[in-house]
Amino acid sequence: MVLDLLLSNPFQVVTALHIALFLAASLLLLYPAIAYAQNVAYTEGIVGLSVGLFLVxxxxxxxxxxxxxxxLPDIYSSFLITSVLNLGASICATIGIYYFARQFIDTGQSSLDVETQTTTTTTNGGFEDADDD
Structure with a gap:
């Protein structure tokens, strides 16, 4: 039944491909975080992002x-259900990103201090010296 649906409309083949790729990406992101959790940095962030991808x-x-x-043939449109699932996905992804960035966020400051750093040192080597002999 689902295969007939996909083959009757070529656009649905693309949608099925998107679904397969999203599922593969979420599983490939989640597997190392679970299987090798002791060796993975920011495990909570990776789990949050992969759950967000899975909900999408x-x-x-x-x-x-x-x-x-x-x-659910009685429902006229899937907009509300997919919107709620996408909201959950964005919340999970935001939580995952927070776990990546939390050590860099300082909520104790009352003003924004901008640091500028100028370097005037010269170094030998690098891309600019690539064709020098």
Whole structure:
């Protein structure tokens, strides 16, 4: 039934490909964080991002199945359900990003201090000296 749905509309093949790639990306991101958690830095951040990607995948699958009356045929549009799932995905991704950035965030400051750093040292080597012999 789902295969007939995909083959009847070439645009749905692209949607199925997106779903497969999102699922693969979320699993490839999550696997090292779980299997090698003791060796992975920012495990919570990786889990948050992979759960966010997984929820985007679920939103795409549910939207596809609802729009073609495979599930919940009484619902006119899948907009509300996919919006709620996408909101959950963005919340999970934001939490994941927070776990990456939390050590760099200082909430105790009352003003923004900008540091400028100028370097006037000259170094030998690098890309600018690549064709020098």
């Amino acid at each position: 995948t679920v939103a795409n699958v549910v939207g596809l199945l609802i729009d073609y009356d495979v599930i």
